[in-house]
Amino acid sequence: MEVVQQDTQIRFNNHEHSRKIKAWVQDNRTYANLGKCANYIPALERANPSQLGICIIGSNGSMVKMGDFDTAFTLQSISKVIGFIAACIDYGISYVLERVDVEPTGDAFNSIIRLEVHKPGRPFNPMINAGAITVASLLGGRNPVEKVESILLLIERIVGRYPTINEEVFHSEWQTAHRNRALAYYLKEMGFLDCTVEEALEVYLKQCSIEVTTEDVAMIGLVLANDGYHPIRKEQIFSKEVARLTKALMVTCGMYNASGKFAAFVGIPAKSGVSGGILAAIPPRGRSGDSPFMDGCGIGIYGPAIDEFGNSVAGVMLLKQISREWDFNIF
Amino acid sequence: MEVVQQDTQIRFNNHEHSRKIKAWVQDNRTYANLGKCANYIPALERANPSQLGICIIGSNGSMVKMGDFDTAFTLQSISKVIGFIAACIDYGISYVLERVDVEPTGDAFNSIIRLEVHKPGRPFNPMINAGAITVASLLGGRNPVEKVESILLLIERIVGRYPTINEEVFHSEWQTAHRNRALAYYLKEMGFLDCTVEEALEVYLKQCSIEVTTEDVAMIGLVLANDGYHPIRKEQIFSKEVARLTKALMVTCGMYNASGKFAAFVGIPAKSGVSGGILAAIPPRGRSGDSPFMDGCGIGIYGPAIDEFGNSVAGVMLLKQISREWDFNIF
C-alpha cells in the first residue's frame, strides 16, 4: 500500500524516494518473523505481527507513507518522550531534572535495583519506567485528568487532532500493572512523586494508552528534528533546549536495553514502545548532497512484532536500512 | 597564550574565532577551582590544576590553539577510543563485538557488579575498564609490546609523530592497578581475555600512559569527525562504520557516569580521561550558516582539575560554551 498525500501544507514526495521506501518496507517486513507481539494484555496480543508501516514527513511538508501506515496503535513507551517534553514545558528543565536524572543505565526498563543501590538517588532517566512515572506525577494539573490533558493537548498542538485514549488498553494496563505499582510505591517512599501512587499510575498508564498512527508519530518526530519548531504549522511548540535534551535522551536511552546497539548501528534519535511503534527524529544536516530530507524529517513506524528488548524487529531493521542508504546517522 | 599556526597543511584561522576561543578559555578556566587533579599516582597529582588548554583543527586544516595547549598529558581513558578503533581495524567490528557489548551502564568506570549479575555476559562497553581491558587483550600482536605497538602506530598515522609512553606514569599505574587486576582476573575466568592477565594489563596501562598534547588529540578527533578520513593527510585511516560506531559509543558512554548529562547539555561525541584530557569530534553539518568549522573539526582539551565523575571540570564547561555558541550539538 502506498500513499502520497497532499494538502495545503503536505506536498507530494518525489517518486523515486517512495519507490525505495516501498521496496525497503517489503524487504524488512520479513524480519517480523523473528519477533512476536507483546502478550501481557489482550489488545497488544491481538495485533497482526506481520504488519509493518511507516510515515516520513520532511521539514518542507513532503510526506511518504507506506505499508500498514494507518493502523492505529497505542504510544506505550513513546509517550515517555511526550510526557517529558510536557513536563519541561510546564516547569522548565531544571525543575524536572531535580526529580529525574538523564543517565543511561543498561538495566531493564522496569528494573528497581538501581533505585535501591543508589538510594536515595533520583530515577536514572525519564525513559525507564521509574523515571517516566516520576515525570507523570509532576505534570501540570491538579488531578490525573488534568495531567493527562497536558499531554493530550501537546499532541494536539503537534498533530492537529485531539487524540483519544484507548480505554480497553488502559483498563488492561491498569489491571496488570503490578510491577509499575511496585516501582511507584518505591518512588513514593523515596519522595519523588508529586501526587499519590494511584494518580501517578493513572496518568502514566493513560499516556501509554493514547492511540496514534504513524503519521502522528512522524509529526512529533518532525518537530523534534526541527528543535521544537513545527515547520508546517510554523510555530515553536517547545524550546530548542528541550528538543536537544530530548533527542540526546532518545539516543542514550530510547531503545530500551538495545539503545547502545541502536546508536552504534542506526545512529538516529528514536524511541520505541512495546506496541511496536517507533518515533524517530532526523535533524537537518548537509552531509551527503543527494539524500532526501536534507532539512530533516520525522519518522513514525509501526511493526508490532517486537524483540527481546521490546523494540519492533522489522521497524528497527527498516530504520537501519534507511539510515544507511540515506545517511541519516547523526554521528 | 595564543598560537595560530600555519604550514603547508595547517592554515591560519580567522581572527574572530581565535578571539572568541581566547575569551572562553579565560572565562571557563575559573571552573577549575571546582575540581582537583587525580591523586592516585604522583604524576597526575603533580599537574597544575589551574591549567586549561584547547586545540581545534578544522577539516580544511585551519587550527586554533589557546591557553595551556602544549602541556603534555597522558591519554588515560581517551586511549579506550584508540584501542577500540585499532582492534576493529585488526579484526573487524563483528569480532570485537563478540567480546564486548556497546551498551551504556550507568555504573562507575571500574565497576565489577554487572559482570557478575549478567554472568556470563560480555563487558557492557569498551569505554568502561572491563571492556577496555578486554579490547586490549585482543589487539593484534603476539605479545604486549606488539599489541601496544598497534595503538602507537595508529596514533602515528593520525598525528604524524610516533608517540612516547610516559614510563613514570606506566610504572605508577602498574603498581596501583589493584582494581584493574581484579577486573582482569574476573574477565580471565569468564574467558574474555585473549592473553594472560598480566599481558592484558600491560597493554592497557601502557596505552593509558601514552603522552600527547591537545593538538594530537584534536587530530584524532578530526579523523573521527570525518568518518575515518584524514582530511589533511588525505587518507582513509579507518572505515566509516568504525568511525560512526566509535562516535556513538563516545556519546552514550564517553564521559564516564556523566555521559548522559554531557549528551543532554553539550551534545558532542567526546571521551575524557582522568588526566584531564578530552577528545571531541564535531561531524560536518549544515545547520547554522554562520558557525565556523562547518565541515567538521576535532577538538583536544586539557584541564587536569577533574570532577567527581573523572571529567575535566573547566574542559567540560568550555566545550559546553563552544557547543552552544557555535551550534556544535549534534542532536
Place this chain on the structure above:
Amino acid sequence: MEVVQQDTQIRFNNHEHSRKIKAWVQDNRTYANLGKCANYIPALERANPSQLGICIIGSNGSMVKMGDFDTAFTLQSISKVIGFIAACIDYGISYVLERVDVEPTGDAFNSIIRLEVHKPGRPFNPMINAGAITVASLLGGRNPVEKVESILLLIERIVGRYPTINEEVFHSEWQTAHRNRALAYYLKEMGFLDCTVEEALEVYLKQCSIEVTTEDVAMIGLVLANDGYHPIRKEQIFSKEVARLTKALMVTCGMYNASGKFAAFVGIPAKSGVSGGILAAIPPRGRSGDSPFMDGCGIGIYGPAIDEFGNSVAGVMLLKQISREWDFNIF
C-alpha cells in the same frame, strides 16, 4: 519494679535469679541512650525510649518479670515468627517452603534487589518483609480477617488470651506502607501472592499491629523452646519440626542485618521488632549444672530504643549478659 507471680501454673522463681535479673536490667537500661525509638509512625515515636522490661518463663512454670515488663507494645516483625508457624500449621512445611526459602541474605529487611537479581526466585526467607508478606498471603482463611484470625487464635492458644490489634498502629502502618506495597506488588507480579496485594498487606500490617506484653512474648518463646509443646498448658501447639525450623530461622535471620553478630555473640534463637520487642527461646540443655532454667525457657523483652539495624539496643545488651552469665548460648 519487680514482680514475682504465682498462680496454679506459674510458680515463684527463686530470689537469687530475680535479684540478678533486676541488677542486669538496671545496668543495661543505660544502653538505651545509644538508640532511639522508631519514628515512622506516631505510636512508635511516642514510646518512652528509656524503658526496658523483661519476662522469663521457665519450662517448669517459674516466671521472673522485671522493669517495664507490663508496657504494651505491638509485635511488628516478631509477628513474622507467628505468621510462619501458623502457615506451617495450616499447610505443612513443604507447601510453605515452595513459596519462601530459608536462606539468610545480609540485605536490609525491606530490600527488593534480591528479588530482581534472583528472579524468578522465591523470597529468601520469611523473616524479611518480602517473605513475611508472602507468608501472610497464604495463611488459612478466605479473606484478610480470617487470615489474621488464624494468627490471633494461635497466639490465644499459647498465651491464654485473645490479643487485640492496635488499630491506631495498623492505621498508621497502612498509610505509610509505600515500601511494603512496592514489595507486595513485586511479589504479586512474580506470582508469589495467594491473594490481592491489598489483602496480603492488610494481613501483614494487622499481624504487625497485634498488641502484647513481655509475658505474652515469653510464653511464645517458651513453646518454641519446648519444640512446640506448651509445658504449662501441657499441650502440643505445633510440631517439633516446625519449632526446630523456626528456631533455626530465628538464629540465621531473626535479628535483621545483625543476625550474624547476634548469633556470634549472644547465640540464642531470637526475633526482634522495631517496636523494641524481642522474642527469645532457650532450648533445654544440660551444659552447666548451676544455671537456672535448665529445662529451657522463653524470654520476652521490651526496650523501644532501637539501633541502626532495628533491634532494641538495651534489649540486645541485656540478652547478651543473660546468655553469658547463665550460659544460654546454644553453640
Place this chain on the structure above:
Amino acid sequence: MEVVQQDTQIRFNNHEHSRKIKAWVQDNRTYANLGKCANYIPALERANPSQLGICIIGSNGSMVKMGDFDTAFTLQSISKVIGFIAACIDYGISYVLERVDVEPTGDAFNSIIRLEVHKPGRPFNPMINAGAITVASLLGGRNPVEKVESILLLIERIVGRYPTINEEVFHSEWQTAHRNRALAYYLKEMGFLDCTVEEALEVYLKQCSIEVTTEDVAMIGLVLANDGYHPIRKEQIFSKEVARLTKALMVTCGMYNASGKFAAFVGIPAKSGVSGGILAAIPPRGRSGDSPFMDGCGIGIYGPAIDEFGNSVAGVMLLKQISREWDFNIF
C-alpha cells in the same frame, strides 16, 4: 568397612551405634548419584564419586569409623574455619572482626558484588572466599610460609600429626585461581589485605590444599564441640569465646548458599568443602536421655559427589539422618 579403634585414649564404641551408622552410610551412599565431583582441577575430578565415609569421636574418646573413612582429601573451604580460629588465637576476636564481619549473605561463595555495593565495607564473613582471603592475609607470620605454618601447627595440636599440603592440588588451585585473584585484588585496593595479593593467595590456597582424613576432621569438630577444649589431650586449644563464635558462623554461613536450609533441616554447626568433606561439631547437651554422644562429639565426613551449592550430597543426607535419629539438632 567398619573400624572400631582403641588406644590409650580412644575407646571402643558400643556395637549398636556402630551398627546403625553402618546402615545409614549404606543407605545414604546412594544419594551420591545426585551429585558429581568438583571438576575445576584434576585432583578433585579424579575422586571416586560413590565414596562416603564418616568418623565420629565422642568427648569420652569413643570413636566410630565407617565406609570410606580413610580416604585422604583436601580441606578446601573447611580450612576457612581453621584459618579463622588461628587468626583469633594470634590476634584476638576484636582485631579479626575489624577486617571481616560475621553476617551471612546469601550470595555465592565467590561473589564480589557485595564488596562493591557495600563499599567500603568489610567482607561479610570469613566463610566466603573474600573473608577467608582477608583472614589468611592477617595470620601470624612474616611470610606465606609462616602464615600457613600457623594453621598447620594448630591442626597438629588438635589431631596430633603435622599435616601435609597436597602440592598437586595447590599447584592446580594456583593456576586456576582467577576468580580468587580478582577478589584478592579487590580486597587489596580496599585496604583489607595485610600482605601482597600473591602472598595472601599462597596462604589461602595452601590452607585449602591441606590433606586430611575424616578422623582429623572429626577431631577438630570434637574440640569445637567442647568449646575449644580437647577432651582427649585434656588441653584448652582455644578459648570458649572463639569456639562459640566459630560454631555460630558455621551455622549461619558454613554450608555455602544452603546454610539456611542446612540449619533448618539438620541444625548442626558444620562446614563443608568442595572436596566433599564436612566438619561438624555437636555440642554436649542433655535433651534426650537415650542418644549416644550425650557429652558432645566431632564428626568428619567425606563424600566427594557435591551438589549445586558445593556440599557433599550423600554427606548432607547422612548428617541429616544422624541428626534426626540421635536428636543432634541444636535448636
